[in-house]
Amino acid sequence: MTRQFELIEKVKAYNPGSDEGLLSAAYVFGMRSHAGQFRKSGEEYWVHPVAVADILTGLRLDDATIVTALLHDTVEDTGATLIELRELFGDEVAELVDGVTKLTKLQLSSTETEQAENLRKLFFAMSRDVRVLLVKLADRLHNMRTIGAMRPHKQEQKARETMEIYAPLAGRMGMQKMREELEDLSFTVLDPESREDIIARREELRARTGDVIEAITGDIKDLLAAEGIDARVYGREKRPFSIWRKMQQKGEPFSRLSDIYGFRIITRSDMDCYRALGAVHRKWRAVPTRFKDYISQPKDNGYRSIHTTVSGRDARRVEVQIRTEEMHEVAETGIAAHWAYKNGAPTENRFVADPFRWLRDLSESFETAENPDEFLEHVKLEMFQDQVFCFTPKGKVIKLPRGATPIDFAYAIHTRIGDSCVGAKIDNVRKPLWTVLQNGQTVEVIRAEAQRPQPVWEQMTVTGRARAAIRRALRSERRAKHVRMGEAILRQLFERLGRDWSSRTLDFAAQKFGCADAEDLQARIGAAELSAVQVAAALWPDVETDEMQSPAPEGDGIKGLDAARHAHEGHCCLPVPGDRIIGIAEPGKGVTVHAIDCPMLAHYEEEPERWIDLRWENDGARPRQTALSLIFAHERGALARVCTVISDEFSDIIGLEFTERRPDFYRARVDVEVRDLKHLNRIVTRLAAEPVVTEVRRILPARESALVAGAQSWSDPSPRGFAQAARAGGGGDEGRGGDIRGDAAPEGGAAKGDPAAGDAPGAGA
Known part of the structure; x- marks a missing residue:
């Protein structure tokens, strides 16, 4: 253990003007406070604070930081108080010790929600004085050097926490030497072999x-x-x-x-x-x-x-x-x-980064994150990823994480530019928005003021800033839609009941349901968190419930919804008119429409109150999205031929992703818009007939094989009963398997096998 005079000599070696009396007083106070305490290894506890101070002398830090290291456990583990430290060592030391004490209490290896909240507290403490983090990192480094005395499960917990939080933090603060040692010490515990x-x-x-x-x-x-x-x-x-x-x-x-x-x-x-x-x-x-x-x-x-x-x-x-x-x-x-x-004065190093700039950037995520998991994701993205450097057309350098796309680039410039991005030129060549950027490229963002962020963008970005902005815009757009829908539902009900529509009435209703204002009330109704009938019943208890009921809204193309709900198709199964469908009530999201054989329905087996039996109406009234899996030849013009066939059938391609590239073929996922099942089947049949296409099938995640018509019967006639039958292989006369292969395919089906039968590949695969 470093003795008192040895520690003081180390400090005075780089800071001759150091306050020797302050250091001596802190050493003696800490030693007396921890007297009689021992570590897991059996050695005196005082060894640890001295070792932490010794690590920080290697960084040539100021007196206040060294004193904080010596005293950092006194408030938590001894009878010392902050008031006592403030009187003996001053406000600066007391504030630093208080900051380190609060960090020590944070359980960063807890559940994700708690971890995110504790990380918020960690960054808040850092923003007040980054020296708090320096002491904590030195504290963790010495604990990792002596981790062998802890129980195995505790060693693994601390090592994982160090690898996931403290080592990346050290790297993000530029402390590469400490980061490498923390990582290697953690590696010794987590994977010794x-x-x-x-x-x-x-x-x-x-x-x-x-x-x-x-x-x-x-x-x-x-x-x-x-x-x-x-x-x-x-x-x-x-x-x-x-x-x-x-x-x-x-x-x-x-x-x-x-x-x-x-x-x-x-x-x-x-x-x-x-x-x-x-x-x-x-x-x-x-x-x-x-x-x-x-x-x-x-x-x-x-x-x-x-x-x-x-x-x-x-x-x-x-x-x-x-x-x-x-x-x-x-x-x-x-x-x-x-x-x-150096020589009693702070070093004037012109290359030291502003330690608070990153924290200021992170502060945006504090405000925009909808839940703790979003914030946790943002922090980990910011800490773990290396950088690439790209240029704007005017030569400004934009720093991005490795794997970033033009969307990340646009949001790095300004949120407004990201929100209105419709395309990008990379080194003066038009490229897709999912293109991964490389060092030194010049990126020009193509904008359209009418553009709005798309849900798929979130999967195409790697920066927390972009993801937070996209989510914020989508939430805002979703809320605006809910407000409009809620207002329309309420107006319709008020008119039917012969009641006056007034802001005063709405404000009163909002107050009764604990809403911030009338707009918030309408948003909750539009999101199906609250029904218009409930609002009317609270305002006019004497009105009969039957009078409040209304027919299902027109124009959504789906039967079976009440006036207080709106529907959206599930991305897990992408149903189209002609598929047998089931609705699941989602608080805050309306009703999610699933195909009868969607595997996600299994998650709701024990919640029958959320199931709604739905039917299509006005089939083909508006295009619906679905997905195809294609294998086609790797030859000139093959992709153009595929696109032409889809276009000739009056369908739009809204997404294209190559999932496999080989010397002789490509495998791709193509997202298309179709009117109904018959329209989809014509596209599949035409594509399967193309010589360049080896396989074409509709992507149905429910099963690996086709549904078998006439499978076992089920005694439960409810929507859940149909869903169980469909997932087991018996879609029935309205099941997905029957329609797409039978009468819905007048052209005779796909030329190379049955492309629409579940996820079964075509015969030519």
Whole structure:
């Protein structure tokens, strides 16, 4: 354990102006407070706070942070109080200790809802003073170094929490050295066999090849000396978890990894960085696609460096990182460099990122997230993903997570631009909105003011900002629709009852049902959370219920709905007119229409009160979406032929996704709009007759095979009984299997087997 005078000497080595009396008083106070307490390992508890302070001296932090480390457990684990700390050590230390104490109480490995709420508290504490996080990270690091004394299940819980929360947080704050150690310590607990295997393979490689690091380091030093470049050079083996992660990402065995070794060149200036890069590339062949210039395009956390991979000595691939001393300090310690001291004064490091900018960006998700899971998703997306750099047509750099699309790009510029995005040009070529962006591309967003975000966009984005904006817009649009529908339902009922429509009446009704205002009342009615009959009964108790009933609304194309509900087709089965359908009442969403054989209906078997027997009316009144699976030849014009056939049948393609690409064929999902089952069957038949098409089938997730007509009968005549029969294979005369293969297909069905029979492939597959 570091003794009192040793700790003070370490602090005064980088901060000669340090308050020795303050440090001594904190050391003595903490030691006395924790007297008689022991850790799980049996050692004195005081060892832990001193170790945390020792870690932070390595980051050259200020006196207040070191004192906080020494006292960070006193309020929680001893009889000390915040009032006492404030009197003895001042307001700054007391506030920091209070912040760390609150973080210690957070259970970040709890259920997702609790975890999200606790993460909110974590980020709030960070936003007040990021030094709270630095102390907490040092606290977690020492606990992970000594985790062996804990029970196995507790070790796994802490290791997983560290891997999922604290290590990514350290990385997001630019503290790469701490992140790597936290990850590797967690890896030791979570997957010790894989770690030991990697270490053994590394030892075998070292025995076979000798000291590669020393040899290559010598080569680089000689090379730089010949160029007259003054620089430090050192190499290292990458940590086991870093190697394991690359094996998982690349899907390659250990023997094929090229970057087990890493070398760093630390120069005196930016110019020397590029001179060193030129010297390395002249000496050894650079590996294409393995070059990144984070000096000209820094990461959000302040990281700057040049990365290149070359084929070095004995044709062995090695990664070389080139940076200045200032860049290196930030790369190792991140935002901690903001508080670092040299010669008694804070370091003026121009590369330290603003630690609060990311927190300000995250604050948007606090306000826009509809539920805790959304916020948790947003935070994890922001913490885990690496970056790509793209340009606007005017040359502005937009930083995005890897895997981002033009929609992410549009929302990164401004929410209004994202909401109105209809297309994009990438490097002056029109590309689909789902295209994954690459480093250095120029992206031009094509807009239309009438455009609104589409539900499918959420699956095409990777940034929390874009997803939050899309969800917010969809919620707003959905609410507006509910308000309009609720108003229409109420007006219709008021007219039938001969009552006056007035804002005063609506406000009174809203108050009775606990709604914020009349608009909120109408939204709840439109969303089927509240019925107009309930409102009328509350306003006029003397009116008979029968008088309030109304016929089903016209124009939705579905029979069986009352006036207070609206319907929408389920995305799980995409029913079209001609399919036997069932409605499930969804609070806040109206009624979801499912095909009789939809597997989702099994989830509602125990809730018969939510089942509604529905029928189509006005078949073909408006187009409905459904999906086809196609396998077609990989040859010129094949896709154009498929699109032409669908267009000739007066159907629109509203989605196209290639699910498999092979040298001789493509497999694709095509979302189309059809009027009814007969219309769909004509499209299927035409496509199956095309020579370029090998297989065509309707995507019905319910079964892998066709429904069998005339299957066993069921005693339950209710909608649930029909659904059970359909899922078991007996669709009956109105089942999905009977209609699409029989009379609904006057052309004789698909030419290459039965494309519409469940998910069974065509004969030519």
